[in-house]
Amino acid sequence: MKQFFKFMLASMAGFTLTIIIVFFLLIGLIASLLSFAEQDVEPIGENxxxxxxxxxxxxxxxxxxxxxxxxxxxxxxxxxxxxxxxxxxxxxxxxxxxxxxxxxxxxxxxxxxxxxxxxxxxxxxxxxxxxxxxxxxxxxxxxxxxxxxxxxxxxxxxxxxxxxKGLSAQVMYYKGLLEKLDVEAQVIKHGDYKSAVEPYLRKSMSKENEEQTQNYLDDVWDHMLANIAQSRDTDTESLNKAAEGLIxxxxxxxxxxxxxxxxxxxxxxxxxxxxxxxxxxxxxxxxxxxxxxSLLPKPSLNSGRDKIAVIYGTGTIMAGSGDDQTMGSARVSRAIRKARLDKRVKAIVFRVNSGGGDVVASEVIRREIELAAQAKPVIASFGDYAASGGYWVSCGATEIMASPVTLTGSIGVYAIFPNLNGLLNDKIGLSFDEVKTNKYADFYTGTRSLSAYEKNLLTNNVEKTYDTFLELVANGRDMKKTDVNAIAGGRIWSGIDAKSLGLIDSYGGLTAAINRAIDLADLDTYRIIELPEQKDPIEQFIEDWTNAKANSRIKEELGPLTRYIQPLKSLTEMKGVQVRLPFEITIE
CATH class of the missing domain: 3.90.226.10 (2-enoyl-CoA Hydratase; Chain A, domain 1)
Structure with a gap:
């Protein structure tokens, strides 16, 4: 027994020593990387x-x-x-x-x-x-x-x-996969064009989704052709004919x-x-x-005590802090509030690149934008996407600017509740039993179908949220609620259509939005600050290392099957009412 304890103590001491050595090696590595990365870049010469x-x-x-x-x-x-x-x-x-x-x-x-x-x-x-x-x-x-x-x-x-060859949009549908896995997607939505749930319910596009996608692609293609023709001293008709015939x-x-x-x-x-x-x-x-x-010191045109705050809202909208690639309601709303309360911040640019997400998180952010717009000019600058929840958070801004090819709109609401009982019980062999104090205490567990009463409750909730969405847009954009409803229904629009429909005020990117904020604030001298604050370098290093290593391992094991796991992951992560974009379009 004595020998056993000696061996155990020796092992514990060795383990502790190893942890200490690894810790100091990691600190040394990070310090070296910081030192290397912060080395001054040599100035450039002529020509x-x-x-x-x-x-x-x-x-x-x-x-x-x-x-x-x-x-x-x-x-x-x-x-x-x-x-x-x-x-x-x-x-x-x-x-x-x-x-x-x-x-x-x-x-x-x-x-x-x-x-x-x-x-x-x-x-x-x-x-x-x-x-x-x-x-x-x-x-x-x-x-x-x-x-x-x-x-x-x-x-x-x-x-x-x-x-x-022109543009095409391809949507992946998961219904066949869900059928094989015996997963039931229980969906409640408002809007014939709200096609975010279609991949879980169909195996092909609805006519409404085909219509809106075709219109968006046509607007983008026409815009690209016009700019290419102007730059290359040719005409759009001949370019389009060449693409049509794959000439x-x-x-x-x-x-x-x-x-x-x-x-x-x-x-x-x-x-x-x-x-x-x-x-x-x-x-x-x-x-x-x-x-x-980009690392070279440059003569700054920004000076003075007054500030323009550029606040970034990127990625899926969710409750909590989020990170640089997600729009966490706590983090982003805190940044907006900080800019609103800072008397030296004379205007705000809210840069939105999001297809939406959780409705409550969206409302938390929108409320802060509304309060900020009451205190100073707020310019919402739309990137590639500012749709559904991305539009929800922005509609209270003083002005909205977007590119002609921005994908926006998608004013619609849905809720999705997966029933995993078939997968867990029939496919895997897991069964569930329960005891409850009240009839609906097990709403929602994900292991049974919704009752008619529960579906009715959820439908009322979705309808109420949709009505709220219409009111917020109508108030923010100074439109009639009936007019908003006519262009809503979950339909996506290009920036070109959005301008003619009153969903945006003018064309322009991030630079144009900053210049507009400067004009509205009537500033001659200013400096630009960016929010939310980014994470501490060491904290970000450890997080990036961990996430990258985990993601790399998953992709290594699953290979091309990784893309098929994402729909199940997304399905199980959706909780409550959602305001999300139906899809993302990548133009190659």
Missing amino acids: TVLYINLNQTIYDRGSNSPLNSMDLFSLKPSRQLGLNEILESIYYAKQDSNIDGIYLELSSIPAGISTIEEIRNALIEFKKSGKFVISYSEYMTQSAYYLASVSDKIYHNPEGIFLF IQSLDKAIDHKLIDGLKYRDEILSEIKELLGIGSKDDINSVSLSKY
């Missing part, structure tokens, strides 16, 4: 080219953590820029006498069409300085081409692939239709850039990547 390759997901807001500059697994520099940083960098590059031009190297851009539109507009402004923009690609999606189309010259690798399926055809300027290898592009810079063929090109340029 420098700004190199832009947008191959990482673009969120509205970049991270202020120096650890964001590092890949958590390889520990190599890998900075993920936010749209705010990209726009700011292009703006300063226009004025920077050391920057002579921009070299775009594009293939696929993991961002929504409104985000790409904002970057495209920033490049158009950059070109007004007389500086060049040249693009090169080995393979280019249509969204990447849309961005590249503003370039002075567009070149493609001779062996690359180029397709100009442009080769690089030669792309040249014939003025979509690209020629076929060149990368070294030939660099030689052309040297000529534009006026340097010798054997000289090196001074270049700086967008990620490094």
Whole structure:
């Protein structure tokens, strides 16, 4: 026995020592990463080219953590820029006498069409300085081409692939999967166009969903064609005919239709850039990547004591704190309240990029926007999506701005309650028994079907919430409730339609919204602050490491099956009444 305790104590001591060593090693690693990531970037010299390759997901807001500059697994520099940083960098590059031009190297851009539109507009402004923009690609999606189309010259690798084929939207339906798993999706909704629940109930699109999706795609495609035609000195009719017949399926055809300027290898592009810079063929090109340029100290135009607060509301709306990629009601409402109570904040820009979520969380945020708008100008700036709950939280703003291709509207409500009894009992072998004090004490447990009485209660709740939604929009947008109802019903709209229907006030992206806030506040000098506050770098590092490792392990084990697990996860996470977008559209 004595030997046993000695062995146990030795093991405990060894374990404790290991934990201590690992702890200090982790602290040392983080300190080293912080030191490396915060190293000053060397200033750029004359005749420098700004190199832009947008191959990482673009969120509205970049991270202020120096650890964001590092890949958590390889520990190599890998900075993920936010749209705010990209726009700011292009703006300063226009004025920077050391920057002579921009070299775009594009293939696929993991961002929504409104985000790409904002970057495209920033490049158009950059070109007004007389500086060049040249693009090169080995393979280019249509969204990447849309961005590249503003370039002075567009070149493609001779062996690359180029397709100009129009837009399509594909929706995944889960009803067949749920039937195989014996899961019953119990749905109550208001709005014929509120198709967020369709994947759980159908195996194909309803005519209403097909109609609204087709109209949205048509608006986006027409807008893209008009801008491409203007930039490339051609006409929309010939471009659309070419897409309709899949005529442009080769690089030669792309040249014939003025979509690209020629076929060149990368070294030939660099030689052309040297000529534009006026340097010798054997000289090196001074270049700086967008990620490094964003870290350079720039002459700030922001000064003075007065402030414009830019508040980011991104992702699914939910109760609690959330994070940088979700709109937690506690965190976002606290940020709005802070900006409202700060007397030096003269106006607020509420940047919304959300397809909605929990209705109570949405109302918590909307109320703070309403209170803020009573105290100072509040501009709601819509990104790729500002629909359903995303519109709910914004409708009380002083003004609403959006891109012509923003997906908005979806003023509708639903509730979904999965019955997992068939899956758990018949498929897995789990059974349930219970004792209760009252008849409906087991409402809602997820292990039985709803009774007629329970469905009636939920229907009344959904109808009441929908009526509230209509009233909030009518009051916020100064419209009649009947007029709001006529364009609601869960229907999605493009920014183009939303403007004509009165759901938004004007077109414009994040930069335009900030400028509008400055005008309404009548400021000559100001500085911009961004809210909510981002997490402590060390806390964010540990969280990112843990989440990334877990997600990587799941994807490694399940492979392509991962995408089929998401619907079940989403189904079980939906609690109470929801105001969510039916789907997300990615334009490739």
